[in-house]
Amino acid sequence: MTVQTQPTQARKNRKSMAWEHFLAWFGILLVILLSIFPIWIVLKTALSSSTTLFESGGQLLPSEPTLDNFKRVLGMVTAEEALKAGGSGQSVNFLKSIWNSVIFTGLIVIGQTFFSALAAYAFARLKFPFRDQIFTLFLTAMMIPGIVLFIPNFITIKNLGWLNTMQGLVAPYILMTPFAVFFLRQFFLSIPRETEEAAVLDGASPFMIFWKVVLPMSQGPLATLGILTTIGMWNEFFWPYLIGKDESVYTLPVALQQFQTQTPQGSPDWTGLMSGAFLSIIPVFILLLIMGKRVIESLAFSGGK
């Protein structure tokens, strides 16, 4: 940034600039601290020994720092030892759950993005009867709160015999969500028709145009959608919890339930829960580090979700 002003003016400006800079930085730091603080508390709790946790509720540093809780979560101690450590005696089958989460999230992200793109392209460019009415229906579907769909979806999955299976877990999400279709359609509409017309003159079929021309031009929004879906699905709890009652199909958020209250009047195993929660944040955190810029652009692009 260059400022072209008179020298005297410049000094004044520099002064006010410095002041403004300071304010801006201060504001940013404050927001960073506010957003990091809860994560720090999670980590602090994870590193505390469960017996001393409540004596040091107000401290910022863990009391009697220990890695035991992480070991417990990863199943590196026996149930007896874990009980002695004040845990629920439960270890999450962490690697299995991570794997399930990766498959669950991966399948949905790939499937949903691809199929939604197909539908969006049809709505944006192809002419077929009742197209606009169908699209209106679609938009109406966005207004239905997800929670009311749980019971009919559950019954469908049950009748298909897909309870406790991966296909049952991904079924409601893998084909599309109205949001994804709407979001991509808006983008496809903004692609200049000339490029597609050129492809038509070269004798390309609609699918070829979609595959060879439109998709490569829409990498930005596709990536955006992928990232948003990844974050959403990685943290998705209720559906996997309803469908996957068997340990073999637990996703991470469901597996973390093991640290809940173990007896009627007991209290949750906070240290174990926080270790698990912290470990489950890491993959998404890495994704954000790599793709952070994209996410910010895309959120600005989509106007936030």
Added chain:
Amino acid sequence: MKKFVTLSSILALTSALSTASAATTVDYWLWDSAQLPAYQQCAKDFTKLNPDINIKITQKGWDDYWTGITTGFVAGTAPDVFTNHLSKYPEFAANGQIVDFAPWIKRDSVKTNIYLEGLYSLWGRDGKQYGLPKDWDTVAIIYNKDMLKKAGISEKTLNALKWNPKDGGSFEKVIAQLTLDQNGNNGLSKNFDKTKVKQYGLLNPYDPNPYGQTGWSWLAVSNGFKYNDGLYATKYYYDDPRLAETIQWLTDLSLKKGFLIPYKDIRGLGANSQFVAGKGAMTTDGSWMIKWYIDNAKFDVGFALLPVGPTGKRTSMFNGLADSIWVGSKKKEEAWKWVKYLGSPACENVVGKYGAVFPAVNSGVNLALATHKKNGADVSAFTKTAKAKGSTFLFPITDNASQINSIMTTALENVFLGKTPAAEALKEANQKVNALFK
């Protein structure tokens, strides 16, 4: 389209999550992780005796557990055998979701007189039997030995306390004496500052639910209150003034006098965590938590008898768990074999040795006491109460448990938070509860 091809192959792979085994596998669920090692041992022994039956044990936390069971009934994914609770089983029985054992008990002439008195009948209704008892529990005072020594209160004093709802009796005096503010004044001193309490005399779990098992039931019943007229009664007495004054005494002890940790501080963490964190000198809890306190407290933990109430008796709820079989189980015979084994001395003695809970048969109880003694804990406060005549009352079992639960929880929480006086809230709640039976 490469992506798409791999996608379908992954789907095919993940759906191949089946396990093959030659023997029958019986699914068994329980919620208390502290009891898991004991029952795993039982399962091992059982499979030795019955090589053709494998037991697959799943443990889930309390809330998650009941969601899993109830949705499982509907979805057809419930376990063959599961640990049942007295507050839950009448509804399962009424909905025809659990198996009646009576014909099988007759067929296999199972001995039903080996259990501690009263336990077996808790699980029956109109000649039907929905569970075989496996353990029992009572409530006692759990205290921090160091804090008691500092206050100069002997264990003998602690085991001979008297309580009444008017002035709290010697029980309240001891609680006050064990409460310290930041200046080191205790609750009996004129200079005691109730806004700066460092150590509470009592960490009551409050238990804002229809039963008050560890929180208020032992006080209310020792004051002459009774829930109802027995098994499957259709009328509750929650509007009894003797209950109201008990609940009010607890509330005032916390909100007005500051000797008792306020309910809002217990809500999220539980009284047990606060106790092991050294926030108070005493708490009250059930015998299933003995091991937890010993494992988790960094100080010496003692167990003492509950106080004697205005009726001249000390009282504790006497409650027990049993195993039930789901109606939809496809392996009922194998499941029944397992349930029989769980309720037999063979398994109950193993459970006793582990010392997590008191088994339902006497021989197991003695083993549990011996185990605790070996670990340096005298837990006879729990067993003395169980064996004293007229000291125990049973868990109130009636229909409509889940609705009663929501009504009473709301009412009692409002009282404990200081929003409504006990008499008023309980009167109103009782009307709502009794309306359910009309």
